[in-house]
Amino acid sequence: xxxxxxxxxxxxxxxxxxxxxxxxxxxxxxxxxxxxxxxxxxxxxxxxxxxxxxxxxxxxxxxxxxxxxxxxxxxxxxxxxxxxxxxxxxxxxxxxxxxxxxxxxxxxxxxxxxxxxxxxxxxxxxxxxxxxxxxxxxxxxxxxxxxxxxxxxxxxxxxxxxxxxxxxxxxxxxxxxxxxxxxxxxxxxxxxxxxxxxxxxxxxxxxxxxxxxxxxxxxxxxxxxxxxxxxxxx
Amino acid sequence: xxxxxxxxxxxxxxxxxxxxxxxxxxxxxxxxxxxxxxxxxxxxxxxxxxxxxxxxxxxxxxxxxxxxxxxxxxxxxxxxxxxxxxxxxxxxxxxxxxxxxxxxxxxxxxxxxxxxxxxxxxxxxxxxxxxxxxxxxxxxxxxxxxxxxxxxxxxxxxxxxxxxxxxxxxxxxxxxxxxxxxxxxxxxxxxxxxxxxxxxxxxxxxxxxxxxxxxxxxxxxxxxxxxxxxxxxx
Numbered sequence: 192x193x194x195x196x197x198x199x200x201x202x203x204x205x206x207x208x209x210x211x212x213x214x215x216x217x218x219x220x221x222x223x224x225x226x227x228x229x230x231x232x233x234x235x236x237x238x239x240x241x242x243x244x245x246x247x248x249x250x251x252x253x254x255x256x257x258x259x260x261x262x263x264x265x266x267x268x269x270x271x272x273x274x275x276x277x278x279x280x281x282x283x284x285x286x287x288x289x290x291x292x293x294x295x296x297x298x299x300x301x302x303x304x305x306x307x308x309x310x311x312x313x314x315x316x317x318x319x320x321x322x323x324x325x326x327x328x329x330x331x332x333x334x335x336x337x338x339x340x341x342x343x344x345x346x347x348x349x350x351x352x353x354x355x356x357x358x359x360x361x362x363x364x365x366x367x368x369x370x371x372x373x374x375x376x377x378x379x380x381x382x383x384x385x386x387x388x389x390x391x392x393x394x395x396x397x398x399x400x401x402x403x404x405x406x407x408x409x410x411x412x413x414x415x416x417x418x419x420x421x422x423x424x425x
Numbered sequence: 426x427x428x429x430x431x432x433x434x435x436x437x438x439x440x441x442x443x444x445x446x447x448x449x450x451x452x453x454x455x456x457x458x459x460x461x462x463x464x465x466x467x468x469x470x471x472x473x474x475x476x477x478x479x480x481x482x483x484x485x486x487x488x489x490x491x492x493x494x495x496x497x498x499x500x501x502x503x504x505x506x507x508x509x510x511x512x513x514x515x516x517x518x519x520x521x522x523x524x525x526x527x528x529x530x531x532x533x534x535x536x537x538x539x540x541x542x543x544x545x546x547x548x549x550x551x552x553x554x555x556x557x558x559x560x561x562x563x564x565x566x567x568x569x570x571x572x573x574x575x576x577x578x579x580x581x582x583x584x585x586x587x588x589x590x591x592x593x594x595x596x597x598x599x600x601x602x603x604x605x606x607x608x609x610x611x612x613x614x615x616x617x618x619x620x621x622x623x624x625x626x627x628x629x630x631x632x633x634x635x636x637x638x639x640x641x642x643x644x645x646x647x648x649x650x651x652x653x654x655x656x657x658x659x
Contacts, residue, residue, distance in 0.1 A: 241577060242517050245524045245570050255513055259523040261495075262516060279489055282496060283476050289493040290479045296530060304538050304551065306558035317538065317551050324540035336479050343475060 194220035195251035197233040202415040203363075203408075205260045205295070206248040211359040212264055214402040216271035222407065223251075261288045264356045273356040280350055287340070287349045287357040291364060294333040298367070299416045301325045301423055311413075311420065318423060326375055326425025330368075334383055337361060341385035348389060354396075361386070362393035367417030375425045428454035429485035431467040436649040437597075437642075439494045439529070440482040445593040446498055448636040450505035456641065457485075495522045498590045507590040514584055521574070521583045521591040525598060528567040532601070533650045535559045535657055545647075545654065552657060560609055560659025564602075568617055571595060575619035582623060588630075595620070596627035601651030609659040 198206025244258030268274030304321040305314040348358035432440030478492030502508030538555040582592035
């Protein structure tokens with residue numbers, strides 16, 4: 192079965208968490224909205240059908256049309272060996288993923304605290320304030336939580352010795368934070384050694400390494416979730 | 426098995442979505458943090474263990490300790506007949522729930538656009554602006570989406586004729602919006618007839634009706650997610 196992934200073609204965004212899982216799995220997929228006519232198809236799928244998604248990303252998997260990043264990964268993880276087989280382990284990885292995506296909203300809102308529909312420049316004073324609070328409180332809380340989880344499996348990931356999709360997502364968040372907040376993150380390197388080690392291990396995996404070097408990997412940019420605005424780099 | 430639900434004892438918050446499911450299911454549960462010594466136990470569970478939650482709510486179900494509202498509901502829904510049995514239906518209800526919880530973050534952030542750790546009064550100018558954008562754009566987008574889903578099963582809910590846990594959550598969101606934004610919601614009643622009908626149907630279910638009239642149901646208040654600040658009522 193060839194999966195069809197639908198996501199905004201110019202950004203990594205939430206689609207990237209799914210791309211990383213598909214790539215690591217060596218799954219057969221097409222990044223459908225980046226193909227010719229793909230945007231039209233994506234907009235049609237958003238509008239019609241019995242069970243329409245609220246927003247991209249969504250994944251066509253045979254007859255299933257699945258939305259919500261964490262749910263798509265839950266589905267893929269079970270099918271491609273990127274999650275434990277036992278119920279407790281499967282739920283745990285899903286729980287980690289949901290927490291990571293909560294973190295992602297807070298990362299996004301550092302530059303868009305008022306409305307996603309407004310430009311950054313139109314909410315800059317509010318963004319400066321939100322970003323300062325983020326660096327003082329939320330960033331250390333979330334990173335401290337994940338660092339603590341990684342100490343339980345020093346050479347593995349969130350679910351144990353074997354890589355899971357939430358490890359790939361944690362890699363992506365670490366990459367994104369390093370892009371968006373290079374100064375703040377450089378100052379914290381020593382606080383999160385396990386996170387940095389995981390990031391290096393994921394980046395070195397053959398399929399991920401090949402993917403990151405390919406044109407399939409969209410670069411970080413200032414339309415995405417992780418944006419580098421020096422004035423927000425706490 | 427007696428479930429133990431852990432959540433901040435003074436507010437409905439995210440815990441309420443789980444309470445509604447447990448009540449509708451007639452499940453055996455204790456609202457653990459509201460019992461004597463419960464807060465201490467909650468704080469201990471948050472700090473220790475191999476798979477600690479990031480934040481409340483979380484549910485102790487035998488040996489499992491489950492966090493993340495949507496995941497707890499996914500687990501309970503399958504065990505108590507509050508979700509379809511087929512994979513596609515089960516995933517669909519989970520997807521609806523995740524979208525509802527995305528909406529919930531945006532509802533919360535109308536009064537806390539800068540930081541959850543600051544008081545409302547310390548972020549009021551930003552809240553006024555965020556709430557205005559919310560009423561103009563996000564509220565109609567989310568409600569229109571769910572209203573459209575309900576037209577597919579006019580006398581049922583999000584998953585068809587049979588009630589599912591996401592219907593209970595949609596009820597709670599409708600109740601909360603009516604509490605927080607009475608003026609804005611009154612002005613929109615005619616736009617969302619299916620949503621109002623669902624709200625009435627859920628409120629009339631015997632177990633839910635009994636629960637809502639009991640002291641187990643915490644009242645809406647200005648420490649919760651849905652807060653009534655007249656100046657934010659678009």
